Amino acid sequence: MQLYQKQTLKVYNSLSGSKEVFEPLNEGYVGMYVCGPTVYSNVHLGNCRTFMSFDMIFRYLKHLGYKVRYVRNITDAGHLVDDAEDGEDKIAKKARLEKLEPMEVVQRYTLDFHTILEKFNFLPPSIEPTATGHIIEQIEIIKDILEKGYAYEANGSVYFDVIKFNETNEYGKLSGRKLEDMIANTRELTAQDEKKSPQDFALWKKAEPQHIMRWPSPWGDGFPGWHLECTAMSTKYLGETFDIHGGGMDLKFPHHECEIAQAEASNGNSPVKYWLHANMLTLNGKKMAKSTGNSLLPGEIFSGENDILSKAFSPSVVRFFMMQAHYTSILDMSNDALLASEKGYNRLLDALDLLKKLDTGSKTDFDVNAWQQKCYDAMNDDFNTPILIANLFEAVKHINLIKEGKETITQNDRENLQNILHNFIFEILGLERKNTAENGSGKLSGVVELLIQLRNEARVNKDFATSDKIRDELSALGIQLKDGKDGTTFNLH
Structure with a gap:
């Protein structure tokens, strides 16, 4: 019997606005x-x-015993600046500014994406399709929607007819918007002249002569609409109706709303059973934005090369910080929050190491099985990782009480507790052990810490030549020191 047959998982479905089994x-x-x-x-x-x-x-579904096909796409064409209907493709714009071939831009930032996700210990998806690899499928869907009367051609572009679709379907059901209100609140824009209605969205855009990324189609050279790409790739690999569609809250409208409309217009089926949306991350209480300087890249957190944080933080500490909030709630990142997460992360892993060394007795003073079910209950409640983490720290408390001789545990329960903690910490939360998550092996860390100590002594003795030499020599070896109010930290390049 698989675990999913013993556990009842509930998820918050954005489409129904409620938790569902x-x-x-x-x-x-x-x-x-x-x-x-x-x-x-x-x-x-x-x-x-x-x-x-x-x-x-993905990890939890696999842990429960499901066979999961996880598809996460790469958008390498068709996404216009500011999610607009007109203007320049984000990738083409970057290519023009940097005088590169668009696919050079795609390759560079796809590699960066994979590198960062690998550092965060992500499992790779089952399939990672690209928009440019599915142009034919997108053209076929457009033909189908045109044939069914829910789209129209205008000057080499093809638009989805939202008003016609809404006559027999409900456009706006995911985001809770009414088409009449959208129409009432929309002012006509000159760029929308070729559309029948401002609400209509592009399935295919005609490529102007200067547009670099273009493909032949029955309507002339052009490129696909951003919304259409996800419809083509999701239905190709998961079928006309599939279980879960995820993304950020910011994609709910118009992107996901348009996906639903396209799929229903094309094949007559609602494409997704459960819509799941993750909420945003803020920094020091404000929206992250490059323009205001209130932004951090993951690599800048790992290296400590920024003016916002007091030190470098390992990917697992950042991951642990993010898991301490429910995925549907806004999470605010700050230096203090990361420092607190680092302490919590260390406490959790230290307790796991301590558990292996504890003496065992003839009885166990807390019910390990009941505690385990509390952990599952948290995850079964729409993947409630903050409650799960609170339960993990309940186990830490018992481990420390056993160490102090105030409680006892049998050998069997100790091994059971070890396995359960291992599953939830590493397999489900995706954290890594300190010696793999942090800077290299423990031995290297020890050597660098010793050199930091010698450098500190040199600075106290005003021997700045030696102090600078240690810093510069380490830097040449790819080990950067960062002095902060809490002491000196280091990071490998």
Whole structure:
């Protein structure tokens, strides 16, 4: 019997606005699609939080015994600046500014995306399709929608007819918006002249002569609409209706709303059973934005090369910090919050190491099985990682009481507790042990700490030549020292 047959998982479905018992379309199998990055810049922390939430969900579904096909795409064309209907493709714009071939931009930032996610210990998805690799499928869907009367051609572009669709379907049901209100609140824009209605969105855009990224189609050279790409890739690999579609809250409208409309217009089926949305990440109480300087890239956190944090933090500490909030709630990152997470992370792993060394007795003073079910209950309640972590620290408290001789545990229960903690900490939360998550092996860390100590002594003795020599020699070896109010930290390049 698989674990999913013993546990009742509930998920918050954005489509119904309520928690529902998770019952996949085919027992034992889960199809999950998550909107991936548009690869025109370094992946930012907000995106990482979204992808981390779905990595945790992927891990938990696998842990329960489901066979999961997880599809996360790469958007390498068709995503216009500011999610607009007109203007320049984000990747083409970057290519023009940097005088590169668009696919050079795609390659550079796809590699960055994979590198950062690997550092965060993400499991790779089952399939990672690209938008440019599915142009034919997108053209076929457009033909189908045109044939069914829910789209129209205008000057070499093809638009989805939202008003016509809404006559027999409900456009806006995911975001809770009414089409009449959208129409009333929309002012006509000159760029929308070729559309029948401002609400209509592009399925295919005609490429102007200067547009670099273009493909032949029955309507002339052009490129696909951003919304269409996800419909083509999700339905190709998961079927006309699949279990879970995930993404950030910011994608709910218009992106996911348009995906639903396209799929229903094309094949007549509602494409997704459960819509899951992860919330945003703020920094020091404000929205992250490059323009205001209130932004951090993951690599800047790992290296400590920034003006916002007092020291470098390992990927696992950042991951642990993110897991301490529910994936649907806004999470605020700050230096103090990361320092607190680092302490908690160390406490958790130290307790796990201590557990192996504890003496065992003839009885156990706390019910390990009941505690384990509390951990499952947390995860079964829409993947409630903060409650799970609170339960893990309850086990830490008992481990410390056993160490102090105030409680006892049998050998069997100790081994059981070790396995349970291992599963939840490493397999489900995706954390790594300190010696792999932090800077190299323990031996290297020890050597660098010794050199930091010698450098500190040199500075106290005003021997700045030696102090600078240690810093510079370590830097030449790719080990950067950073002096902060809490002492000196280091990071490997």
